[in-house]
Amino acid sequence: MAQGNGRSATSRALDLLGAFDIRHPTLTLTELAARCAMPLATAHRLVAELEAWGALERNADNRYQIGTRLWEIGLLSPVPRRLREIALPFMQDLYEKSKENIHFAVRDGHDTLYVAKLTGHRAVPIISREGNRLPMHSTGVGKALLAYASQEFIDTYCARPLVRCTRHTIVEPGRLRRELAATRDRGYALTSEEMTLGSCSVAVPVFDARDQVAASLGLVVHSVRENLAKYVPDLKAEAAKIAKVMVEHRCDPYPGFVHDLPRGG
Amino acid sequence: MAQGNGRSATSRALDLLGAFDIRHPTLTLTELAARCAMPLATAHRLVAELEAWGALERNADNRYQIGTRLWEIGLLSPVPRRLREIALPFMQDLYEKSKENIHFAVRDGHDTLYVAKLTGHRAVPIISREGNRLPMHSTGVGKALLAYASQEFIDTYCARPLVRCTRHTIVEPGRLRRELAATRDRGYALTSEEMTLGSCSVAVPVFDARDQVAASLGLVVHSVRENLAKYVPDLKAEAAKIAKVMVEHRCDPYPGFVHDLPRGG
Structure with a gap:
């Protein structure tokens, strides 16, 4: 051969x-x-x-x-066939309340993998796409995944070069570690123009049956708007519902569900 | 090799x-x-x-x-990358008004290929999935595609065996031809428990720049509800908006966009 x-x-x-x-x-x-x-x-x-x-x-x-x-x-693979199908109705409820871009993401290697996205005409245009990857340190859903990852994973991630997406992206390892600690303290992740100028985001972790972070759920809004924290109760409520259905459907992302090891660097 | x-x-x-x-x-x-x-x-x-x-x-x-x-x-292929991205925000507007399952489909060979689907917790559970295929004669979006296809295509379709999905599916070629003529006369397609018992649907064609049917947009509701025609003005309005953006983006589905010839029978 x-x-x-x-x-x-x-x-x-x-x-x-x-x-x-x-x-x-x-x-x-x-x-x-x-x-x-x-x-x-x-x-x-x-x-x-x-x-x-x-x-x-x-x-x-x-x-x-x-x-x-x-x-x-490709749609037969577990991420769209199971995770996406589970998350979408709850994301729809969030969209109807907020009319903003809603994201559901998992970690794959060192990337944020966008599993599902809902958007409408009133939401701010953004670069995320389903099936696309973005860094973990520059996106709301990525920071929510990274903040609750194992200390070992955080150490590895912070030791790698941190890509600068905008002038607001956190590219200093020490500052990123403090940001992740602050994320855990408050229970949700925030970004402000760190991925795209003009956009900011808020995201919460989705936990599996063993209290490990399995996914994250977030919302992207235009940066001039204030008080992203007001979305947190709804995000947490829907994240808890998604987590419950994921456990019922045994959608445990590790192992074999998404890749725990980086692929192609 | x-x-x-x-x-x-x-x-x-x-x-x-x-x-x-x-x-x-x-x-x-x-x-x-x-x-x-x-x-x-x-x-x-x-x-x-x-x-x-x-x-x-x-x-x-x-x-x-x-x-x-x-x-x-797979998400890099034109159907999800272009058609789906164009249709989804308009489908979102339809979903918000109706809270019902919204479908956007194209013809691929002799099948209805589901390009995009929006659903929520209030919508009736149905078997359609994005990237899935269902017959053309038993679904609303399929009938809308079939009714406006060329006479040659309709002849070929009606000459093939018509799969019975429920006891209400139209499986007699002569009756299907009359149903397609009625669809063209009224300007929209209807099904009543022809794909799944307990569900009925309404759908409209989406035309390309040459006034050929390029796609279809439909809605599936629980069969006990009446007056599917009430959804037609909104469906037609959103179909026209999708058609306009498709033309602007040169999303002409033939040739090479979806398959004009049946694949694998």
């Missing part, structure tokens, strides 16, 4: 799928081959197989994009 | 992913091999590659499931 360069055809085909991301949702064959450091002929043959199966599609501009069939199959 | 039996390793690996469906979201290695008519040793080797990349994961019961990474990549 392994070829001259030690990679199998299957892992090379998967690499082609992994070449797409939110900044590169469509790619030409040449771009695909270049991004995967693969000879054009190899890329051509593997892309044809992926296209025949429906994993890739070609659009009207003859560029490749991820196929509808892969979306359908 | 092609092996003794004429199938490449890549297409066999893809077959393993295709073995999962909503009724089989987790499978053992033995079940996977059986569903793909593949020797256990071959399945074992390919599953290991899929797992290493993150396309498959093993859960606490040692059963395989679709991996989070495949969900993330």
